[in-house]
Amino acid sequence: MSGVEFVPLSLTPLLIGVFSAVACALPGNFLLLRRQALIGDAISHVVLPGIVVAFLVTGVVTAWPTMIGAALASLVAVVMIEAVRRLGRIEPGAAMGLTFTAMFAGGVLLLEQSDTSGVHLDVEHALYGNLEALIWLDAVGWESLLDPVALAGLPDELLRIALTLVAVGVFLWVCWRPLKLSTFDEAFAQTLGMRTSWIGLALVVVAAIAAVAAFDAVGSIIVIAMFICPPAAARLMTNRLEIQITWSVVFAVLSAVLGYILAGYGPLWLGLDNAVSAAGMIATVSGLILAACALWAPCRMRSGAPAQ
Amino acid sequence: MIWDALTLQLGYNATLVTIGACFLGVAAGVTGTFLYLRKRALVSDAISHATLPGVGLAFMAMVALGGDGRNLPGLLFGSAVSAGLGLLCVNWLTRRTRLAEDAAIGAVLSVFFGFGIVLLTVIQNMSAGRAAGLEGFLLGSTAGMLWNDAMVIAGGGVLTLVLVMILRRPMSHVAFDPEFAASSGVNVARIDLAIMGLAMAVTVVGLKIVGLILIVAMLIIPPVTARFWTNRTDLMVLISGTCGGIAAWVGAALSASAPSLPTGPIIVLVSFAMFAVSLFLAPNRGVLAAILRHRRFQRRVHLRQGLLALAQGQPIYEAFTLRLLKRAGLALSDGVATEAGKARAAKALRDEKRWELVRADPLFESAAALYDGLREIETVLTGDQIDEIDNRIGGPKGVMS
Known part of the structure; x- marks a missing residue:
């Protein structure tokens, strides 16, 4: 395919998809090992009321109020889950389900009650995202990558998700040892004097930031899928954390690229006219990767030894 | 509508x-x-x-x-x-x-x-x-x-x-x-x-x-x-x-x-409202019940410590303890025990001594296991047993020069 067509139409959505997938998959590895995989699910549901409240307060749907609202909502959700669990002595799964459904219901109700006809804000958009629409209109081909005027017209989402990815990477790099220790042996980490509860909270906050930034660009369904599927598939490949994270990044990139291509061009190959949802297809591809790993990966069994 | x-x-x-x-x-x-x-x-x-x-x-x-x-x-x-x-x-x-x-x-x-x-x-x-x-x-x-x-x-x-x-x-x-x-x-x-x-x-x-x-x-x-x-x-x-x-x-x-x-969403929110009410108001497991339970426990601890202090003639500086004692008519506002207060304080001190013996004696092991610093000894031992312990403690003794 020529750069004239590819760069303006597909390069930015593809990059945004890849960055979102990796930014979610990285913290997802630790959440998976800590049995908190569904935090991503909960966060991606409660983002909706956050966005709606941000809209009601500011009256606009622009990036920063939206992201701040979403981040506050996920913080409220984490606190509320903890509060329900402790105060009511409810098992964590039920506390989580209760919190995110109630907050999501509140968000939908607020959305229906408020006048949002003039702006682009609806539940479907929040779920599917709008990856295909993030095109780079100023580009005319590969040479635009070196053209400062055209670069200024890049979608803001690309910059935000790239920064988020860097932030997530830096967090993992800085907190690598405490994170790894407290994930695998919390008691030992505590005897070394680490504040394991703070580390856990920091991880959830980083996951929430990644989720909110990715959500802004690609919708909640990719967020949930990327938090869980690539790390889970990577978990079946190896017993070493470093290798697992490498695999999860590979799987995340693979799902994003393959999913985007299949969604954009798959229907054309099948003789249909229109593309299908890229977000949904990326999630589907990640699921297929996980299924393949669950069937054939070397460390898929519980004993941990490679299957003979 | x-x-x-x-x-x-x-x-x-x-x-x-x-x-x-x-x-x-x-x-x-x-x-x-x-x-x-x-x-x-x-x-x-x-x-x-x-x-x-x-x-x-x-x-x-x-x-x-x-x-x-x-x-x-x-x-x-x-x-x-x-x-x-x-x-x-x-x-x-x-x-x-x-x-x-x-x-x-x-x-x-x-x-x-x-x-x-x-x-x-x-x-x-x-x-x-x-x-x-x-x-x-x-x-x-x-x-x-x-x-x-x-x-x-x-x-x-x-x-x-x-x-x-x-x-x-x-x-x-x-x-x-x-x-x-x-x-x-x-x-x-x-x-x-x-x-x-x-x-x-x-x-x-x-x-x-x-x-x-x-x-x-x-x-x-x-x-x-x-x-x-x-x-x-x-x-x-x-x-x-x-x-x-x-x-x-x-x-x-x-x-x-x-x-x-x-x-x-309306069904979910109605459901959630019922949950919230239960979380706060349910008897026993609710938050309000837990707070009340905590306050009751706090009052008992303070009262007991206050009585022991009165019995041993120590001054009470803690405002909450003093307020509790005053409200129960056991002490005046300056921390001096009333007649009723003196009696209760003496009993508290004696109970403390009784518990001390009970906890030291292997014969009373099962009773001693119930000791938590607040329990009335009468609810654990029979009258005969308490008498036996009192015999061991003996009556008041004069101070030798």
Whole structure:
């Protein structure tokens, strides 16, 4: 395919998809090992009321109020889950389900009650995202990558998700040892004097930031899928954390690229006219990767030894 | 208007929807109790999201066969098949691989849902306009529901409820004590499957009313609410079913009474309000009860410490202790004991000495185990035993020079 067509139409959505997938998959590895995989699910549901409240307060749907609202909502959700669990002595799964459904219901109700006809804000958009629409209109081909005027017209989402990815990477790099220790042996980490509860909270906050930034660009369904599927598939490949994270990044990139291509061009190959949802297809591809790993990966069994 | 809705006077369809929702709420509350007690509440989340591809495929199949794509029984059948498939995937991933159940739930949920969305966009492209009804399954929509559809939902709700009632006994056995249930001849795996199957039935029937994102709330919130009020399985089933029924009834009626009040979210929020009330006000497990219990304990500790201080002639600086003693008429505001205070203080000091002997003597081991610094010794030992201890302590002794 020529750069004239590819760069303006597909390069930015593809990059945004890849960055979102990796930014979610990285913290997802630790959440998976800590049995908190569904935090991503909960966060991606409660983002909706956050966005709606941000809209009601500011009256606009622009990036920063939206992201701040979403981040506050996920913080409220984490606190509320903890509060329900402790105060009511409810098992964590039920506390989580209760919190995110109630907050999501509140968000939908607020959305229906408020006048949002003039702006682009609806539940479907929040779920599917709008990856295909993030095109780079100023580009005319590969040479635009070196053209400062055209670069200024890049979608803001690309910059935000790239920064988020860097932030997530830096967090993992800085907190690598405490994170790894407290994930695998919390008691030992505590005897070394680490504040394991703070580390856990920091991880959830980083996951929430990644989720909110990715959500802004690609919708909640990719967020949930990327938090869980690539790390889970990577978990079946190896017993070493470093290798697992490498695999999860590979799987995340693979799902994003393959999913985007299949969604954009798959229907054309099948003789249909229109593309299908890229977000949904990326999630589907990640699921297929996980299924393949669950069937054939070397460390898929519980004993941990490679299957003979 | 709201009263009309609550008493079922808003027209035939609204009435059917309200009644159907109520049956569904009861069935969901009862089924959810067993899910909750088995600690598998979030499996329902995977089930509900896994219905979406089934809805899409059923629509495409019915259109391909030349029928009306929006035929509700057909769509529900499709959703049941794919939900069952999702459930099997969760079970398979948990059993056959090293992944924990939460990861399996999340994976199935997101992948099935993503695939469902792909199918929805395919449907949108293949027949623009005709598929408009399918988005209603995400968040539920009761507006403009056909009479046939309302009947399907009401009938499904009743059927699920009947099934739950029939299977109630073995399910509560398994939920409460799986080992005992297995040893008394119940097939635990099969009953587990039945619980999941019922959760699936509730999900499928509720799709049209509540929508697949929020249907899990009907399975999770009522049992959590019920858990605050009782420690007995059968009572919990009853309370949870009632809560679910009331929430669905009030929610469906409220949403029928005014525009732009979507049914699903209203039902969930009513349910959540009942939970919040229970969290704070329930006896024993509620937050208020816990605070009161804590305050009572605090008062007893302060009073006891104050009495011991009085008996030993030490000054009391602690304001709360002093206030408690004054209120009980045991001390004056300057911290000097009244007559009653002196008597109580002497008794407290003597009890302390008695406990000291009891705890030192192996003969009283079982009584000593009950010592917590506050317990009255008369509630633990008989009069004879106390006399015996008093003999050992002996009477007051003069101070030798």
